[in-house]
Amino acid sequence: MGWEYHLSAMHFLFSIQEHKAMSLRFRLMSLLALVICLTLMLDRAAHAQDWPSLPESNGAVEIPAQEWPRRPGARSVRVLVHYPGGELQQVNEQTGLMLTLHNWGGTDCVGTADPRVLAEKLNVIAICVNYLQSGRQASVEDPEPYDFGYLQALDALRALYFVFDGLKQDERPFHSGRIFATGGSGGGNVSLMANKLAPTTFVCIVDICGMAKLTDDMAYDLPGGSSLNARWSRDPESPNYLAVDAQEIRNIGNPSHLAVIQELGIMSPVVVVHGVDDAMCLPDDKREMVAHMQAAGLTVVPHWITEQDVDGSVFTGTSHSLGNRTVIVLKVAGKYLRPDSPDAIIRSGPTNFETRDVQVRYPTTNGEYVISYEQGYPISHFQRRADETNQPVAE
Numbered sequence: 195m196g197w198e199y200h201l202s203a204m205h206f207l208f209s210i211q212e213h214k215a216m217s218l219r220f221r222l223m224s225l226l227a228l229v230i231c232l233t234l235m236l237d238r239a240a241h242a243q244d245w246p247s248l249p250e251s252n253g254a255v256e257i258p259a260q261e262w263p264r265r266p267g268a269r270s271v272r273v274l275v276h277y278p279g280g281e282l283q284q285v286n287e288q289t290g291l292m293l294t295l296h297n298w299g300g301t302d303c304v305g306t307a308d309p310r311v312l313a314e315k316l317n318v319i320a321i322c323v324n325y326l327q328s329g330r331q332a333s334v335e336d337p338e339p340y341d342f343g344y345l346q347a348l349d350a351l352r353a354l355y356f357v358f359d360g361l362k363q364d365e366r367p368f369h370s371g372r373i374f375a376t377g378g379s380g381g382g383n384v385s386l387m388a389n390k391l392a393p394t395t396f397v398c399i400v401d402i403c404g405m406a407k408l409t410d411d412m413a414y415d416l417p418g419g420s421s422l423n424a425r426w427s428r429d430p431e432s433p434n435y436l437a438v439d440a441q442e443i444r445n446i447g448n449p450s451h452l453a454v455i456q457e458l459g460i461m462s463p464v465v466v467v468h469g470v471d472d473a474m475c476l477p478d479d480k481r482e483m484v485a486h487m488q489a490a491g492l493t494v495v496p497h498w499i500t501e502q503d504v505d506g507s508v509f510t511g512t513s514h515s516l517g518n519r520t521v522i523v524l525k526v527a528g529k530y531l532r533p534d535s536p537d538a539i540i541r542s543g544p545t546n547f548e549t550r551d552v553q554v555r556y557p558t559t560n561g562e563y564v565i566s567y568e569q570g571y572p573i574s575h576f577q578r579r580a581d582e583t584n585q586p587v588a589e
Contacts, residue, residue: 248360252280252310257356259349260573262326263589264338264433272324273353274302276309278317282366285319288533290372291357292318293350293388298340298380298422299330305378306402307520315524316531318374319357325349325384333380339434340424342408342444343380344589347387348572350375354388354395355547355571370548371541374531376400378519379475386446386464391565391572393460393554395545398530400465400523403514405475406483407445408436420476439558439576439588447483451556452490458553463493463539465527469512470500497526547571560588 246255256270278284292312297305302322309320325346327333333340354373361368373396375385382404389399405412411419413426413436426436442448464487468480477498487494499516503509508525510517529537546554546567554565561578576588 245356245359248282248357248364249275250282252276255356257352259326259352260345262345269326271326271349271353272302272328273356274309274322274324275357276313276320276322278313278319280313285361285366285368286317287367287369288317288372289368290316290318290374290533291354291368292316292320292373292531293354293375293377293385294320294322295325295350295375295377295381295384296322296328297378298383299333300380301328305519306381307376307378307400307523311520312376312523315528316374317533318372318531319368321353321357323350323353337425337434339413339426339436342405342412342424343383343387344440344444344574346380346384347391348574350384350388351392351395352571358545358547359570369533369540370545372397372533372538373541373545374398374400376402376523376527377404378402379404379514382475383446387444389460389462389464390446390451390455390556391554391574392546393455393458394541394543394549395547396462397539397541398462398465398527400467400527400531402467402519402522403469403472403475403516406447406479408441409476409479413441421474437560437588439560439563442558443556443563443588447486448556449486449490452486452492454554454556456490456492459543460492462541463495463530465530466494466496467516467522467526468496468498469514469516470498471512472514474514495526558588563588 244258249255254272254274257273259269259271262269278289294306294309294312296303301324303309309322312318312320326341326349375388375396377385382401385399386401386404389396410416412422412424414428415423425434427434429435466484468477470477484494484496499509499512501512504511508517508521529535530539532538547570550567552564552566556563561576563574564577565572565574
């Protein structure tokens with residue numbers, strides 16, 4: 195309803211108010227109308243202040259993010275938006291959305307598929323996100339443990355919602371059934387987690403050598419496993435304590451969570467690209483994830499990169515870096531992502547942003563993680579069972 199209508203209504207009510215015969219009831223109604231209009235105006239102004247408008251051309255914005263309990267207070271994340279042709283006006287009814295997420299320790303669009311190439315080749319708005327603990331200082335050198343995909347995925351989903359909702363608010367045609375995500379290493383892990391936390395939103399995930407779960411060796415820097423150190427602690431008194439529930443939610447292949455995803459009707463295939471000699475994100479962990487997904491009836495397409503795949507252009511090795519991650523995405527998943535491909539995947543149902551429900555719930559040892567879309571964008575929290583009051587809080 196337009197503001198001109200509201201102002202006309204107020205003018206009419208105040209004109210009646212001036213009439214001496216006006217009853218008290220009408221006076222109260224006029225006051226109520228004024229309060230409602232002012233409230234709507236203030237809410238819209240507050241939203242406009244917190245959430246910026248979409249940039250008219252390729253650019254970066256800051257959006258509000260969910261609070262990080264380890265550093266309480268307001269938090270925002272940087273979002274980089276890349277349009278087909280570099281301009282918002284080039285978006286059309288076939289344009290999809292695609293997250294392309296940087297690696298552990300990276301920023302902006304480092305260590306993932308080039309968003310400009312994705313935008314042009316796939317007709318998508320490609321979105322990079324400086325999610326929680328982006329950059330070497332925050333992800334490697336600071337004392338807090340590495341988030342390992344949970345709040346990071348919520349940040350990425352907020353960035354996706356920002357673009358999705360911005361297009362809706364502008365009444366600009368785009369293809370809401372073409373929503374994808376990719377990322378390299380830590381970005382692959384965040385892409386997988388984003389798919390887990392928004393299981394009816396994406397239509398294809400391309401994970402390039404991402405972590406499959408927060409293993410003990412990575413959490414506590416144990417010898418004999420991955421070389422990654424996420425800086426968590428086994429000590430319940432430590433600020434870096436890893437609660438069992440927090441470890442469980444970060445397991446992409448958690449069988450009980452995959453059962454929830456299957457029940458919710460997820461359709462997006464997960465394309466996995468992983469080197470057989472990866473010493474950072476161990477291939478055995480990824481094979482386990484793939485096996486659990488397949489057992490749950492989910493669609494997963496694994497590519498285990500061996501020496502036979504090394505061609506010097508797409509794949510340059512079988513270890514962690516693999517090769518040109520932009521070309522890798524197009525090679526292994528282009529047929530799913532290109533709008534003109536006979537194998538293109540399109541989602542027909544509503545996204546989690548549109549259903550606005552609280553049906554995404556993952557059970558853990560001491561409670562459950564609830565991801566609410568009542569506001570459109572996701573807000574997640576851990577809900578403890580009533581009989582588990584003495585356990586440390588999961589994060």
